[in-house]
Amino acid sequence: MTVPSQPEAGPSTSLVPGPSPFHETSQFRHWRYSPSSLAEIREELNKRSVEVVARNTELEKEAQQSLGHEYTTPPSPTTYLTVTDELLLLRFYCSQISKICRHGFGLPEVVESTAISYLKRFYLKNSVMEWHPKNIMPTCLFLAAKTTNYPVLIDTFISKFSKLTPADVLDTEFLVAQSLGFEFWVRGGEKALRGWSLDMQNQPHPPFEVIQKALPIALTHLSTSLLTDAEFIYTPSQISLACLRLANKSLVDTFLDERYTSLANSSSTRTSTPSLNDDDDDDVEKLERSLPYGIEKSRLLEILEQIEQMIESGGGELDLKKVKDVDKRLKQCTNPEKIPGTALYIKRKQEKEVSEAAAKAAKTLKAATAAADRDMVFGDIIQTQSRKPLSPRVTVPLGAGGGGGSGKMQIGGGEVEISDSGMGIRGESGGMLLGGKGLKDVGLPLSADE
Amino acid sequence: MDLAARENTQRAERWVKGVKIGEGTFANVYKGVEKATKRKVAIKKIKVGEMKDGLDMTALREVKFLQELRHPNIIALLDVFSVKQNINLVLEFLDTDLEAVIRDKALIFQNADIKSWMAMSLRGLEYIHRNGVLHRDLKPNNLLIATNGELKIADFGLAREFADAGSKMTCQVITRWYRPPELLFSSRYYSSAVDIWSMGTIFVELILRVPFLAGETDIDQLKKTFHAMGTPTEQDWPGHTKLPDYHELGSYPKNAWWNMISSIGREGQDLAREMLRYDPPSRPSAKQALQHRFFTSYPRPTAPIALPKPLAELRPRALAPDETKGKPLLGAEGGGSGAMKRKAESPTAGKNVARKLVFA
Numbered sequence: 001m002t003v004p005s006q007p008e009a010g011p012s013t014s015l016v017p018g019p020s021p022f023h024e025t026s027q028f029r030h031w032r033y034s035p036s037s038l039a040e041i042r043e044e045l046n047k048r049s050v051e052v053v054a055r056n057t058e059l060e061k062e063a064q065q066s067l068g069h070e071y072t073t074p075p076s077p078t079t080y081l082t083v084t085d086e087l088l089l090l091r092f093y094c095s096q097i098s099k100i101c102r103h104g105f106g107l108p109e110v111v112e113s114t115a116i117s118y119l120k121r122f123y124l125k126n127s128v129m130e131w132h133p134k135n136i137m138p139t140c141l142f143l144a145a146k147t148t149n150y151p152v153l154i155d156t157f158i159s160k161f162s163k164l165t166p167a168d169v170l171d172t173e174f175l176v177a178q179s180l181g182f183e184f185w186v187r188g189g190e191k192a193l194r195g196w197s198l199d200m201q202n203q204p205h206p207p208f209e210v211i212q213k214a215l216p217i218a219l220t221h222l223s224t225s226l227l228t229d230a231e232f233i234y235t236p237s238q239i240s241l242a243c244l245r246l247a248n249k250s251l252v253d254t255f256l257d258e259r260y261t262s263l264a265n266s267s268s269t270r271t272s273t274p275s276l277n278d279d280d281d282d283d284v285e286k287l288e289r290s291l292p293y294g295i296e297k298s299r300l301l302e303i304l305e306q307i308e309q310m311i312e313s314g315g316g317e318l319d320l321k322k323v324k325d326v327d328k329r330l331k332q333c334t335n336p337e338k339i340p341g342t343a344l345y346i347k348r349k350q351e352k353e354v355s356e357a358a359a360k361a362a363k364t365l366k367a368a369t370a371a372a373d374r375d376m377v378f379g380d381i382i383q384t385q386s387r388k389p390l391s392p393r394v395t396v397p398l399g400a401g402g403g404g405g406s407g408k409m410q411i412g413g414g415e416v417e418i419s420d421s422g423m424g425i426r427g428e429s430g431g432m433l434l435g436g437k438g439l440k441d442v443g444l445p446l447s448a449d450e
Numbered sequence: 451m452d453l454a455a456r457e458n459t460q461r462a463e464r465w466v467k468g469v470k471i472g473e474g475t476f477a478n479v480y481k482g483v484e485k486a487t488k489r490k491v492a493i494k495k496i497k498v499g500e501m502k503d504g505l506d507m508t509a510l511r512e513v514k515f516l517q518e519l520r521h522p523n524i525i526a527l528l529d530v531f532s533v534k535q536n537i538n539l540v541l542e543f544l545d546t547d548l549e550a551v552i553r554d555k556a557l558i559f560q561n562a563d564i565k566s567w568m569a570m571s572l573r574g575l576e577y578i579h580r581n582g583v584l585h586r587d588l589k590p591n592n593l594l595i596a597t598n599g600e601l602k603i604a605d606f607g608l609a610r611e612f613a614d615a616g617s618k619m620t621c622q623v624i625t626r627w628y629r630p631p632e633l634l635f636s637s638r639y640y641s642s643a644v645d646i647w648s649m650g651t652i653f654v655e656l657i658l659r660v661p662f663l664a665g666e667t668d669i670d671q672l673k674k675t676f677h678a679m680g681t682p683t684e685q686d687w688p689g690h691t692k693l694p695d696y697h698e699l700g701s702y703p704k705n706a707w708w709n710m711i712s713s714i715g716r717e718g719q720d721l722a723r724e725m726l727r728y729d730p731p732s733r734p735s736a737k738q739a740l741q742h743r744f745f746t747s748y749p750r751p752t753a754p755i756a757l758p759k760p761l762a763e764l765r766p767r768a769l770a771p772d773e774t775k776g777k778p779l780l781g782a783e784g785g786g787s788g789a790m791k792r793k794a795e796s797p798t799a800g801k802n803v804a805r806k807l808v809f810a
Contacts, residue, residue, distance in 0.1 A: 021581050026517050045453070108617070125454040147510050149610055149619075154503045173504045174535055179454035182530040182537065184514040185611075356534065 026183035049127035060336040093133040113188040115144035189240035217247035228314035242307035462531040508607040515606040523574030549590035566751035570601035576736035586623040588648035599754030635693035643730035650725030680704035687728035717744040
């Protein structure tokens with residue numbers, strides 16, 4: 001099957017109606033890949049995060065040592081996770097979502113399948129070594145529950161997990177939403193499966209009982225398919241038909257025989273049948289329009305078999321020992337920047353807070369200045385060399401300073417950057433944060449052009 | 451930088467944010483420009499961050515559906531990006547809305563104009579329903595008008611996909627004046643027919659130039675409906691007495707209420723009556739409504755560019771009483787455990803505050 005190259009077009013392209021509503025979905029436009037491009041993306045992510053982790057581990061070491069802490073030597077590159085390791089761990093956490101949905105909350109399948117898709121999509125933009133799936137998985141579930149209309153209150157939600165705080169979920173929710181490109185609608189195979197079962201009841205002499213029996217089995221295959229890459233490569237209707245075929249091969253084959261013989265000549269019905277083909281090529285399209293589902297039968301069967309193989313090989317029990325082993329190794333090669341409690345994490349957090357506070361203070365100040373109709377309140381730029389100690393696993397008072405990007409940053413107090421506004425506030429942003437809040441509290445208007 | 455963050459930055463850099471032009475409870479709207487083309491856009495900055503339960507459901511719904519729906523009669527979402535913890539929606543820039551047009555007494559509507567607005571709304575609605583989505587908040591205020599007169603359906607904060615058969619939905623949707631009787635009786639299983647009722651009431655409002663059924667409370671809304679159109683019988687609406695919140699509300703006689711919209715002509719009257727049937731399955735689908743004789747009979751619908759439009763610059767308008775009191779409740783559906791919470795509650799004192807999408 002030729003999978004169209006990833007369309008570059010963002011949401012701002014003009015209206016080009018596809019052959020079926022599915023072709024207009026964000027899932028089709030942005031979340032479909034060829035098997036090779038999937039592999040490429042993951043290799044690239046893995047490679048990059050190994051580099052980042054290596055670099056940051058060095059920085060963490062320096063940070064710790066500068067504080068006089070003991071520091072164990074960073075792991076040698078052989079212990080970094082491979083793509084296979086990452087996928088194994090990801091699959092484990094996907095299966096956890098199913099467990100929690102079914103036994104923990106009793107949430108419907110749509111939440112489960114959406115949450116699993118979110119988790120898989122997240123790791124096409126991020127590496128397991130940057131963000132541990134044990135932290136991201138609950139967030140995906142929490143978000144999916146909301147986007148599928150089954151919201152769970154945060155307090156109820158966290159009570160089902162051991163050692164999970166509201167902040168763990170809420171702090172990463174935005175990150176997850178952003179990684180998903182704010183595209184929340186995932187088309188699962190369930191509705192398509194229902195559609196197929198209705199279609200099959202709509203043939204001459206429909207085998208009602210056979211269909212009835214096949215459906216629950218097909219649903220089981222459908223949940224297994226969630227643990228595979230099928231949704232990134234095939235359409236929901238293709239996947240669900242393959243699941244039905246796994247449940248009862250002759251049921252589907254007889255049905256397709258019937259469709260292809262009876263529909264081949266009547267083009268009038270084609271508008272009501274879903275298109276299973278994704279080729280956008282115009283010439284091919286004309287030919288395919290006269291075909292049921294817009295695709296040659298042999299080609300369709302080929303696709304179905306590929307999916308069936310994928311589901312069958314993806315359905316095996318996970319080797320928990322292997323998962324644990326990967327997890328153990330992951331502990332040593334997670335980006336220290338992203339682990340709460342490390343010196344580097346605290347440092348980054350402060351940098352962020354400081355720069356945000358500075359921006360806020362600048363904004364408030366500007367408004368205050370305008371309101372008072374006079375010039376600078378705080379005088380000229382003050383340049384300081386802040387030198388405050390960083391201590392790991394301890395909350396450090398604000399204003400522990402340091403500016404600039406990760407590249408040129410200095411441990412234990414960096415060079416202070418002068419902000420664009422020329423107010424010189426970055427160097428003492430801790431103080432400004434308070435100042436900013438105070439000004440806001442007295443109700444001064446914010447400037448319009450933030 | 452993370453891949454997602456890098457992609458976000460690339461998107462954010464395409465747009466320049468300008469002055470604030472509207473303020474709402476969960477979002478502010480700014481004027482904006484696309485750097486490359488200098489095209490005018492509206493940037494809706496959704497406030498997140500301080501919510502106890504994380505990203506707000508209304509915002510999530512709006513983003514979820516606008517990401518999927520692209521149609522000439524639906525507001526176009528051009529881009530989404532984030533700055534710090536705020537979600538920014540880049541939307542096409544639209545001048546005014548149908549409510550402002552209806553309220554502007556200086557404008558005179560011809561039947562062809564009304565036909566044009568109805569056709570555009572129904573086309574957008576047909577597309578929404580075809581994609582398996584219920585809008586659940588249709589009202590003149592949410593039908594925006596572009597510079598070229600094109601009508602665009604906006605505000606998907608209450609939308610949802612069709613529920614699976616047998617799963618419950620919330621009945622606390624649709625602004626009261628446009629809410630169908632089945633929702634007022636708390637039906638938890640409903641269909642795209644709820645949006646058709648709303649369109650029916652908007653149709654009548656376009657003709658009368660005042661809201662057709664302006665109830666002050668939910669009960670009053672039912673009373674006004676029955677007063678206007680007669681109390682439904684079991685024949686008119688099979689099974690309605692079994693709905694969860696069914697109440698006897700006195701028996702009002704059947705009126706030939708369509709006589710008050712006789713100016714629209716026989717076909718128009720017929721379409722309005724069809725769309726405002728008590729029995730939800732008897733209402734036409736958006737597609738059937740578009741195929742109604744009304745749209746093919748004389749006069750032809752006015753070209754969008756020639757439609758009446760307010761000349762005066764849009765000014766903040768007083769809020770309809772319904773919007774200070776009767777906003778739909780938002781919350782959990784189908785067995786979820788979320789708390790009910792009010793949407794866009796406006797300050798009662800603020801009779802003259804700007805509405806959320808007021809473009810200066």
